[in-house]
Amino acid sequence: MEFFQQKGNNSIFYGKIPYFWKKSRKVNRSILHLDLDTFFVSVERLLDSRLNDRPVLVGGISDRGVVAACSYEARVCGIHSGMPMKMARQLCSEATVIKGDASTYTRYSEMVTDIIRENVPLFEKSSVDEFYADLSGMDRFFGTYRYASELRQKIIRETGLPISFGLSVNKVVSKVATNEAKPNNQRLIDPGMEKGFLAPLSIRKLPMIGDKTYITLRNLGLRYMSNLQEMPGEVLYRVLGRNGLTIRDRANGIDRSPVIPFSERKSISTERTFDRDTIDVQRLRSLLAAMAENLAFQLRRGDKLTACVSVKIRYSDFQTYSKQLKIPYTSADHILIPKVMDLFSQLYNRRMLIRLIGVKFSHLVHGNYQINLFEDTEETIRLYEAMDKIRLRYGDRSITRASAMGVKTIGRMTNPFNGQPPIILAHRKQ
Numbered sequence: 001m002e003f004f005q006q007k008g009n010n011s012i013f014y015g016k017i018p019y020f021w022k023k024s025r026k027v028n029r030s031i032l033h034l035d036l037d038t039f040f041v042s043v044e045r046l047l048d049s050r051l052n053d054r055p056v057l058v059g060g061i062s063d064r065g066v067v068a069a070c071s072y073e074a075r076v077c078g079i080h081s082g083m084p085m086k087m088a089r090q091l092c093s094e095a096t097v098i099k100g101d102a103s104t105y106t107r108y109s110e111m112v113t114d115i116i117r118e119n120v121p122l123f124e125k126s127s128v129d130e131f132y133a134d135l136s137g138m139d140r141f142f143g144t145y146r147y148a149s150e151l152r153q154k155i156i157r158e159t160g161l162p163i164s165f166g167l168s169v170n171k172v173v174s175k176v177a178t179n180e181a182k183p184n185n186q187r188l189i190d191p192g193m194e195k196g197f198l199a200p201l202s203i204r205k206l207p208m209i210g211d212k213t214y215i216t217l218r219n220l221g222l223r224y225m226s227n228l229q230e231m232p233g234e235v236l237y238r239v240l241g242r243n244g245l246t247i248r249d250r251a252n253g254i255d256r257s258p259v260i261p262f263s264e265r266k267s268i269s270t271e272r273t274f275d276r277d278t279i280d281v282q283r284l285r286s287l288l289a290a291m292a293e294n295l296a297f298q299l300r301r302g303d304k305l306t307a308c309v310s311v312k313i314r315y316s317d318f319q320t321y322s323k324q325l326k327i328p329y330t331s332a333d334h335i336l337i338p339k340v341m342d343l344f345s346q347l348y349n350r351r352m353l354i355r356l357i358g359v360k361f362s363h364l365v366h367g368n369y370q371i372n373l374f375e376d377t378e379e380t381i382r383l384y385e386a387m388d389k390i391r392l393r394y395g396d397r398s399i400t401r402a403s404a405m406g407v408k409t410i411g412r413m414t415n416p417f418n419g420q421p422p423i424i425l426a427h428r429k430q
């Protein structure tokens, strides 16, 4: 205190806080990334311990099906998710093949979410089996690493599922650390050590480097993160645009993206009020199908899944009714449209003119189409990919299911998810 006072009026106070102090107060964040190990396989092993230590494939069981997840024992045979089941069986004939069950996985996913919610004030559920938590400031009370370790043990104890974590100053480094720690382990990257930790790793391991970017970077002669760290920004900008600069930052362990609080109230919806009230059920059903189809496309475009469908109707006397249904996580319209139709049939019981109808998907989480791979064949997945590609290119309504044909417009059309346009992938390599 004396130190400040002797400066008298020409003090170093800058506003109310000494300016050098302001600088030193820039504390490191403490970001935790948690990821369940081979999630679908682990759940199956909980239900049947004979699957332990064996190669296990989860996915569509027909020859035309696709691998949604596989155990480490299967990965050594060269199998990865997204691969045709037929090929996977050929690569590993002794593997046990299991038809996945999205509702069981959804239940376990929610169990883990509940434990994290009870123990961490700020967390993000980034997919059915992945979470980020901001533990900044908690180190005043307990070490964040100890806190994270105890949380991990608690999840293992209470659910029986193996889970790994990475802890560092940001999301990207923590995610890479988790992947390095796996299976069933944990890794702390101390502040300041980010760059050194990343340097020897393959550029493949950086989140946001997909097949295409990887090939582009390999063609530039880049193989390890250290190569990326040393690469002049201009070169990367020329080749990959702004993405190139983000990739370079990330390879250097720099990432300021925040943990986005998870809320099950997040939803997307669309509704339509008719110019003239209608009782044309055929038309109403077509419109509902079109709405559900469009919302499902919005989900996939935002890499989101829904676990709850609602339908709303308003009669000409302004009485409004709505009904909702909890479902296993999905973004597939061939699953969602029938649910919407069922809800409508249950709701529409007064033979009266209708003034408004609406559809809402809620309980959204980040995640991709992978969770629905169990019932689906490669053809179904390719069909989704192809249809979504056409929509991205020519507009939402450029292609549609026959059930929704004849509907010209359907309410709101903006992308309800902010941020960069996501790439639609039917599956990803784990």
Ligand SMILES: [Mg+2]
Pocket: 035, 036, 037, 038, 039, 129, 130
């Ligand atoms: Mg996982």
